[in-house]
Amino acid sequence: MTEVEGADPSAVLSAFLPQYYAEASYVPPTIALPEPVEMAEAVERWLSEKSGRRVTLQVARRGRKAELVELACRNARTTLEQRAAQMVRRTRRKPGALRP
Numbered sequence: 001m002t003e004v005e006g007a008d009p010s011a012v013l014s015a016f017l018p019q020y021y022a023e024a025s026y027v028p029p030t031i032a033l034p035e036p037v038e039m040a041e042a043v044e045r046w047l048s049e050k051s052g053r054r055v056t057l058q059v060a061r062r063g064r065k066a067e068l069v070e071l072a073c074r075n076a077r078t079t080l081e082q083r084a085a086q087m088v089r090r091t092r093r094k095p096g097a098l099r100p
């Protein structure tokens with residue numbers, strides 16, 4: 001995972017997990033991550049309470065889980081780049097221009 005505008009990857013993940021899983025209808029029993037997160041035990045406890053079963057956070061360093069985490073990071077990066085480009089295009093439109 002690369003840095004997001006100078007932010008620490010661990011801090012980004014620590015902020016992302018509660019935001020994402022607060023609205024999620026399903027929480028998997030194991031969440032594979034590219035980096036350790038701050039307050040991992042507290043996040044695990046919260047996710048376990050939310051799902052009604054034990055949830056663990058696991059840093060995937062090698063093997064199939066690491067490959068899946070890398071793929072997820074690439075997909076997230078691509079999605080963010082596409083959304084950023086879309087926002088730039090929207091802001092460059094002239095007022096009153098035809099919109100699709």
